[in-house]
Amino acid sequence: MMDLNAVSMAIGRPGTWEILIVVVIIVVLFGPKFLPKLGQTFGDTIRGFKNGLKGDEEEAENTDVNNTEA
Numbered sequence: 001m002m003d004l005n006a007v008s009m010a011i012g013r014p015g016t017w018e019i020l021i022v023v024v025i026i027v028v029l030f031g032p033k034f035l036p037k038l039g040q041t042f043g044d045t046i047r048g049f050k051n052g053l054k055g056d057e058e059e060a061e062n063t064d065v066n067n068t069e070a
Contacts, residue, residue: 014022030038 027035
């Protein structure tokens with residue numbers, strides 16, 4: 001089985017031209033009017049994920065406090 005580091009070294013990191021090509025393809029596929037809505041949806045998704053993680057941490061702390069008080 002290949003090591004993950006070996007795979008990343010073989011593939012390499014995306015350069016400026018690769019990122020530019022991906023951005024151009026996204027603009028062509030979705031259009032410039034849809035991109036702000038797509039960005040907002042992506043940001044809301046990330047924000048919700050972070051809040052969910054924070055909620056899990058707070059829930060775990062509350063459970064620990066309740067277990068030590070009993």
